[in-house]
Amino acid sequence: MKKLLATAALSMALSAPVLADTTKVGFIYIGPVGDHGWTYTHDQARLAVEAEFGDAVETSYVENVAYGADAERVMTQMALSGTDLIFATSFGYGPDVNTVATRFPNVAFEHATGYIQESPNVGLYNARFYEGRAVIGHIAGKMTETNKVGYIASFPIPEVIMGINSAYLHAKAVNPDVEFNVVWVYSWYDPAQEAAAAEALIEQGADIIMQHTDSTAPLTVAQDAGIYAFGQASDMSAFAPQAHLTGILDVWAPYYIERVRAVKEGTWEAGDVWHGIVDGMVGFAPMSDLIPEDVRAEAEGMIAAIAAGEYHPFTGPINKQDGTPWLAEGETAPDGDLLTMDFYVEGITADIPN
Amino acid sequence: MIRLEKRKEPSKFWRIANPFLAVALTMIAGGIMFAMLGKDPITAIRLIFFDPIFSETFGSYSRPQLLIKSAPLILIAVGLAIGFKANIWNIGAEGQYIIGALFGAGVALAFFPQPGWYIFPLMVIAGAFGGFLWAMIPAILKTRFNTNEILVSLLLVYVAEKILAAMALGLMRNPDIAGFPGSRDLRRYEAAYNAELISGTGIHWGVVAALIAVIFAYAMMTRHMLGYHVQLAGQAPRAARFGGVSPARLVVICLGISGALAGLAGMFEVSGPGGQVRIEFASGYGFTAIIVAFLGRLNPIGIVLAGLLLGLTYIGGELGQMMLQLPGAAIQVFQGMLLFFLLALDFQTNYRIRLTQGARA
DSSP, X not given: OHHHHHHHHHHHHHSOOOOOSSEEEEEEOSSOGGGSSHHHHHHHHHXXXXXXXXXXXXXXXXXXXXXXXXXXXXXXXXXXXXXSEEEEOSXXXXXXXXXXXXXXXXXXXXXXXXXXXXXXXXXXXEEOHHHHHHHHHHHHHHHOSSSEEEEEEOXXXXXXXXXXXXXXXXXXXXXXXXXXXXXXXXOSOOHHHHHHHHHHHHHTTOSEEEESSOOSHHHHHHHHHTOEEEEEESOOGGGOTTTEEEEEEEOOHHHHHHHHHHHHHTOOOOOEEEEOTTTTSEEEOOOOTTSOHHHHHHHHHHHXXXXXXXXXXXXXXEEBTTSOEEEOTTOBOOHHHHHTOOOOBTTOOSOOOO | OEEEEEOSSOOHHHHHHHHHHHHHHHHHHHHHHHHHTTSOHHHHHHHHHTHHHHOTTTHHHHHHHHHHHHHHHHHHHHHHHHHHHTTOOOOOHHHHHHHHHHHHHHHHHHHTTOOOTTHHHHHHHHHHHHHHHHHHHHHHHHHHHOOOHHHHHHHHHHHHHHHHHHHHHTTTOOTTSTTOOSOOOGGGOGGGOOOOSSTTSOOOHHHHHHHHHHHHHHHHHHHSHHHHHHHHHHHOHHHHHHTTOOHHHHHHXXXXXXXXXXXXXXXXXXTTTSOSOOTTOOOSHHHHHHHHHHHTTXXXXXXXXXXXXXXXXXXXXXXXXXXXXXXXXXXXXXXXXXXXXXXXXXXXXXXXXXXXXXXXX
């Protein structure tokens, strides 16, 4: 009997969600919508979904949802209120998304930067931000005068480590003397901590700041100190026009619109995609005039080469930090290696905290 | 003109009435705030206070959730209130909650993947012990060196958070998922899982423990010598000392009880609703419990009601965000108002307002 029920649940899940006039789409956010970083970009995409479908769609969101019991409850309440599609927009929601998805086989779940797919109605999506990191690494390597780049990192997870490695490799390629100082703030959004980290890095001699956190605080600190920095997630140039060189943009709207349309048309199926510059999920804020013209041209060239598939930011020879070979000459990194990356590449002097 | 007059004795009536009045005032002021945000205040208040319990759509799910959210608050607040009565201020329950969770989870992970009925009871003991141990640091520093327990216990929260992060990234990290911080999911390890005791009710061992703690605290405060000593030390410290109550002993007992209960709350959370040791595991229960303790008038029964009310505003607040798009910050302001109004109203427990005619010479 139990088996029969499980089979029934499975077949219900596999059959596409029902076509309805108004599709309800829910979003859960790890941060506040006003962070101007990660959560802000997801919310911009939510608004784009509303603009695209008008009255045919109804969206709702809950911000500052903690991983674990809170996330599970919020998603359950969304499912109970008739939501057809739920976007869970932070990696740590993994276990919670799958628990709720198993309970509501008729609701479609899309989990950003996720890595667990235990239920047939859980789709995963992610962006190849390391492509963007390569470009800003190149610019930083060319522009630093102290040869010290400061990096504000959130959590030591593959996504963040991959970004540090990518930026470092491309800074190093154009500036063999470059050093990276990494400060971990253990938060995605904490303006006070991020500002303190930026100040510490500047004190250590950094004249360019990169961040893998979501507030605009490091940019304003950089501007006050008269040095340069890169924005994160959205175009943050307005917050520090004298410091902001460019920034990697998270462009979720096209994907969200496509997925909502699939649910409306009854063709939604759980996928597992990792989109890059070529798909438009990774973009760039306008390049500032502060970047010398030739460097800007090189950066644009690299963006074009990555988009055309001619260049992969992780192309061998690359050794791991301890000197053991990782990629041979001309070899490009398999996605599996990147998604579980827990090592620095050769040349970075710091240690990954554990 | 209006004149303030100190009451000879604090008013019993207002002590009981004020929390209810504070809730009513919060509803009114909160309603005005929601209206200013362009939302229908009646709908907003209904979503926060009534729908989690009475709504047909959500009720059957959120009623049990209310217990899950309130149980740790009540468990911690009951312990804190005993200390607060004796003027011993444990502000660091959040840290004791974290350490209790780490001790409990540590036992579970050490036994993984063995089955065994004894594993969960061991985790309970370890969790209480962990919280107790962490609370003993401010207790011993206070009794030996006369340090301020408020500062020490509060600062130890940040130490506990660092230990938590180190554990999630290192020793307790799940070896099966490469690269990501966080321990194994204890909900998937049967011997350690603090599951619902009756399916669909939200009642897990933490809820049972909270209930037992409330009964014990009530009995202790009203019937037991220790409860009398606690009250005496709080109201008349000099008299207590002459009466043979050792202040040092009382500090150790009060911090120990509240630490152990906070540790238990952490352990029940990590093995049940929380599921994992992870960097963001601590979600502020230890701090919210301070509000619960005061809102409940430091009385075990009052704390149950206050814990349920705070739990309700959390769950209702999420509904308000989801259904009405109320900003998350507005919900926090709303919770803050509750404490603000209560403290403001408590004024009239000790003072009375008199209208007198004419100017006084």
